[in-house]
Amino acid sequence: MITVSNLHKHYQMGDISVHALRGISLDIKAGEFVAIMGPSGSGKSTFMNILGCLDKPSEGSFTLDGVSVAELDDDELAFIRNRKIGFVFQTFNLIPRRPAYRQVMLPLMYNPDFNNNAEERARSALERVGLGNRAEHKPNELSGGQQQRVAIARALVNNPPVILGDEPTGNLDTRTSEEIMELFQDLHAEGKTVIIVTHEEDIARHTERIIRFRDGHIISDQPVENPVAASSILATLPVEED
Ligand SMILES: Nc1ncnc2c1ncn2[C@@H]1O[C@H](COP(=O)(O)OP(=O)(O)OP(=O)(O)O)[C@@H](O)[C@H]1O
Ligand SMILES: [Mg+2]
Numbered sequence: 001m002i003t004v005s006n007l008h009k010h011y012q013m014g015d016i017s018v019h020a021l022r023g024i025s026l027d028i029k030a031g032e033f034v035a036i037m038g039p040s041g042s043g044k045s046t047f048m049n050i051l052g053c054l055d056k057p058s059e060g061s062f063t064l065d066g067v068s069v070a071e072l073d074d075d076e077l078a079f080i081r082n083r084k085i086g087f088v089f090q091t092f093n094l095i096p097r098r099p100a101y102r103q104v105m106l107p108l109m110y111n112p113d114f115n116n117n118a119e120e121r122a123r124s125a126l127e128r129v130g131l132g133n134r135a136e137h138k139p140n141e142l143s144g145g146q147q148q149r150v151a152i153a154r155a156l157v158n159n160p161p162v163i164l165g166d167e168p169t170g171n172l173d174t175r176t177s178e179e180i181m182e183l184f185q186d187l188h189a190e191g192k193t194v195i196i197v198t199h200e201e202d203i204a205r206h207t208e209r210i211i212r213f214r215d216g217h218i219i220s221d222q223p224v225e226n227p228v229a230a231s232s233i234l235a236t237l238p239v240e241e242d
Contacts, residue, residue: 001028001029001030001031001032001064001065001161001162001193002026002027002028002051002062002063002064002162002193003026003027003061003062004024004025004050004051004060004061004062004063005025005060005061005062006023006024006025006059006060006061007023007024007025007047007050007057007059007060007061007062008021008022008023008024008057008058008059008060009021009043009046009047009050009055009057009058009216010058019216020043020046020216021043021046021047021050021057021216022043022215022216022217023060023216023217024043024047024060024216024217024218025218026211026218026221028193029193030161030191030193031188031191031192031193032193032194032195032208032209033184033185033188033193033194033207033208033209033227034194034195034196034207034208034209034210034211035195035196035197035198035204035206035207035209035210035211035224036195036196036197036198036210036211036212036213037197037198037199037201037204037210037211037212037213038212038213038214038219039213039214042213042214042215043213043215043216044166044197044213045166045197047213048164048166048195048197049166051064051085051162051195052081052085052087052164053069053077053080053081053085054081054087056070056077057070064080064084064085064162065084065161065162067080067084078110082107082110082111082158083111083158083160084161084162085160085162085163085164086152086155086158086160086162086163086164087155087164087165087166088148088151088152088155088163088164088165088166088168089151089165089166089167089168090166090167090168090170090171091171092139092144092147092148092150092171093151094147094150094151095139096138096139096140097138097139097140098138098139099135099136099137099138100126100131100134100137100138100142100150101119101122101123101126101135101136102122103139103150103151103154104122104123104125104126104150104153104154104157105118105119105121105122105157106154107154107157107158108121108122108157108158111158114157114158121157122135122153122157123135125153125154125156125157126150126153128153128156129150129152129153129156129183130149131146131149131150131153134146134150143176144171144172144176145172145176145179145180148168148169148172148176148180149180149183152168152183156187161192161193162192162193162194162195163184163187163192163193163194163195164195164196165184165194165195165196165197166196166197167196167197167198168180168184168196169181169198169200169203170198170199174237175234175237175238175239177200178230178233178234178237179230179234181203181206181230182229182230182231182234184196184206185206185229185230194207204224205224205227205228206227206229206230207227208223208224208227209221209222209223209224210222210224
């Protein structure tokens, strides 16, 4: 599904050049569930933004579902991003004062295949993440976990094969993080390729493979022995009052 080879990224800030990725090569197969870990500044978000077609590498090749992405222009990149990728962020990135179902409809506006029944699709994506009864709520009327579910519904609504999450549980408490991980595990079980960045070993152990970054390099890439199911942890956690 994803092949990157000798990927480099330089950021130019005036006279200063930051070499954020220094030769990343890896393969991620369709249906894999992967965690990316590493210290702050090691290049994780830079890498995810390239995988998510939000940014381009300075050097190296990147193939996504058979398409050589590094050669595409901005319009082609936007098209691929819309069809192939669902992106979830640490800070949810919802639009203020807009009801949940309209947040979720947004990616469909760029996809003529789904234009005519966009609202219906958006509402069913919200049901899929357990928020069927919150479709009219605005972000400030939802908890953090619910806002992240809206963002996941938005990432799913085009039915992309790849779901990316850059610290998707970074702003959530333990119970809510487990609920979100359960949702990612379900998506993985449905056959989607799921890649998340996390700082927490407990979160990474829900996936099947942990890739560790340091200083723009991969320093280890290992399978997870006995991945844990979020549902088993959820059963043991006390319910916290808001
Ligand atoms: N848009 C940008 N312009 C200039 N430098 C950048 C930019 N984005 C990231 N960097 C630099 O690139 C390096 C890698 O940053 P990146 O955000 O990928 O790290 P990270 O591993 O995601 O860290 P964190 O765990 O704190 O999120 C850092 O030195 C950072 O300062
Ligand atoms: Mg980051």
